[in-house]
Amino acid sequence: MVSTVVLQRVGDGVRAHLDDGTAHDLARAELPAWVAAHEADRPRWVWDEATRWYPALLAAGVRVERCTDLRLTHAVLRRSPHVDQQLLAGPGTDGWDALAPVVAEEATLFDLADPADELDPVAEHAAQQRALAASPQRGRLGLLLAAESAAALVAAEMQHAGMPWRADVHDRLLTELVGPRPPAGQRPAGLEAMLPGIRAAFGQPALNPDSQVELLAGLRAGGLDVDDTRSWTLREIDHPGIEPLLRYKKLLRLVQANGWAWLDTWVRDGRFRPVLLPGGVVTGRWAAQGGGALSAPAQLRGAAVADEGWRFVVADVAQLEPRVLAGMSGDTAMAEAARARDLYQGVVDAGVVATRAQAKVGLIGALYGGTRGESGLVLPRLARRYPAALGLVEQAARAGERGEVVTTRLGRGSPRPGPFGGGDDPASGRAADARRRSWGRFTRNFVVQGTGAEWASCWLADLRNRLWRLGDGRLTDRPHLVFFLHDEVVVHTPAGLADEVTAAVRAAAAEAGRLLFGDFPVDFPLDVAVVGSWAEA
Numbered sequence: 001m002v003s004t005v006v007l008q009r010v011g012d013g014v015r016a017h018l019d020d021g022t023a024h025d026l027a028r029a030e031l032p033a034w035v036a037a038h039e040a041d042r043p044r045w046v047w048d049e050a051t052r053w054y055p056a057l058l059a060a061g062v063r064v065e066r067c068t069d070l071r072l073t074h075a076v077l078r079r080s081p082h083v084d085q086q087l088l089a090g091p092g093t094d095g096w097d098a099l100a101p102v103v104a105e106e107a108t109l110f111d112l113a114d115p116a117d118e119l120d121p122v123a124e125h126a127a128q129q130r131a132l133a134a135s136p137q138r139g140r141l142g143l144l145l146a147a148e149s150a151a152a153l154v155a156a157e158m159q160h161a162g163m164p165w166r167a168d169v170h171d172r173l174l175t176e177l178v179g180p181r182p183p184a185g186q187r188p189a190g191l192e193a194m195l196p197g198i199r200a201a202f203g204q205p206a207l208n209p210d211s212q213v214e215l216l217a218g219l220r221a222g223g224l225d226v227d228d229t230r231s232w233t234l235r236e237i238d239h240p241g242i243e244p245l246l247r248y249k250k251l252l253r254l255v256q257a258n259g260w261a262w263l264d265t266w267v268r269d270g271r272f273r274p275v276l277l278p279g280g281v282v283t284g285r286w287a288a289q290g291g292g293a294l295s296a297p298a299q300l301r302g303a304a305v306a307d308e309g310w311r312f313v314v315a316d317v318a319q320l321e322p323r324v325l326a327g328m329s330g331d332t333a334m335a336e337a338a339r340a341r342d343l344y345q346g347v348v349d350a351g352v353v354a355t356r357a358q359a360k361v362g363l364i365g366a367l368y369g370g371t372r373g374e375s376g377l378v379l380p381r382l383a384r385r386y387p388a389a390l391g392l393v394e395q396a397a398r399a400g401e402r403g404e405v406v407t408t409r410l411g412r413g414s415p416r417p418g419p420f421g422g423g424d425d426p427a428s429g430r431a432a433d434a435r436r437r438s439w440g441r442f443t444r445n446f447v448v449q450g451t452g453a454e455w456a457s458c459w460l461a462d463l464r465n466r467l468w469r470l471g472d473g474r475l476t477d478r479p480h481l482v483f484f485l486h487d488e489v490v491v492h493t494p495a496g497l498a499d500e501v502t503a504a505v506r507a508a509a510a511e512a513g514r515l516l517f518g519d520f521p522v523d524f525p526l527d528v529a530v531v532g533s534w535a536e537a
Helices: 028-039 054-059 070-079 093-098 121-134 138-161 167-178 189-202 212-221 242-258 260-266 298-303 320-329 332-338 343-349 356-368 373-385 387-401 426-468 495-517
Strands: 004-010 013-018 023-027 044-047 067-069 275-277 287-290 310-317 480-485 488-494 526-531
Touching: 004 121, 013 028, 023 028, 028 054, 044 121, 054 138, 067 070, 067 138, 070 093, 070 121, 070 138, 121 138, 138 275, 138 426, 138 480, 167 189, 167 242, 167 260, 167 298, 189 242, 242 260, 242 298, 310 495, 320 332, 320 356, 320 387, 320 426, 320 495, 332 343, 343 356, 356 373, 356 387, 356 426, 373 387, 387 426, 426 480, 426 488, 426 495, 488 495, 495 526
Parallel strands: 004 044, 044 067
Antiparallel strands: 004 013, 013 023, 275 287, 310 488, 310 526, 480 488
């Protein structure tokens, strides 16, 4: 039995390095069957980067339980202050730093001139293991690396399975909003019909709201003193043309981002398959390489319809970041507020503030550095009631202002800022102070948002395996994840297993909390819906 297998491309084949020191050379066509045969031993598959290996295995019907994605784990270790960087240093370090995921649909395991082929996964894995073993935080970092790699498996499986998506429903929803699909290069009829009223309101017969430059010029020519055409800028203006203009801009963005061109590009065979990249943001949050998956508009979610005989189980955690802050700071008073399903209402019930709105704006201000207006008035009361929680983010902010690295619960390090500047010139000094404060706001939020991403990765990793155990056959024959957005998951499941999936989603959330915060009593309650369409959740 082997516990670790390092896979390496060699010429037009694969070399599998076992942890007993032996190696097996395989033709590429042999790899799926070989992996499937050894998966029964539950090894950890180690590869340079999951997008180069796992999609081909999934296409062959092979699912693996565990992996180490060396690109993702390298990035975490390189930035963590808990790691001796000398133990990671080697001739391939720059190559691993620069390695990027493969996102092109036509990419294969054996692409020509793949930069990953210049790297040595065996040496890198050994260096990472040495660095991890020597870290004073190896337990937490080890959990982070495992969760990060599991997220890579989840992303590949979601792209492989795809979110069920009805092109006919998508077309109908668009038509109801803006009119039928127009010829190429033309506006939808619904948008065209809005223009005369908008132009008349501003007294500009040739106003073109599709172009920011032309719109700005037209608004100025119409007598408005504006410096930009951003929605929040326009909302400050009292003018009868603003409301229809903002409505037009919103619909235009919808058509441009998720209209018929999006449908043609991203929905095939009844499935939406976005390219999602775990750890794609410095905080550890996911990024989307294409398809706008991280901003799926509510107006079109009705096109996501479960297959006949199947259902969606949609779950999201309420107020994830304040709950994470309570857990990582060990603030028992905030944890008590978090026992309520609505944490903000829990703050009100504790007598800290009078209204839920005050609790929300105050806690968001604490997380993002808001010190003015309502947030500034509420923060002192929150700080008195929750000193450990607010003290933690204040400490992170001050560290950032000093140019120091801060870390998440599991040890992901923040980037280092560039020079803040300053000097004898008062203007330069003020600019440097502004940059320091801005970076402090970033580090203040980094520690919480990054820990929230870690909680979500642990949630996904545990849920993925629970779902696998609920059915039989290939991945898409069983309950499986089809979408993830920060603190929301969508599972596609046979209708008869919906209750078991709901229980699995809740159990995985509880396990994620235990993994990060041990026995500290902070709750992560979920809103769960079993629906036929995503829009119903």
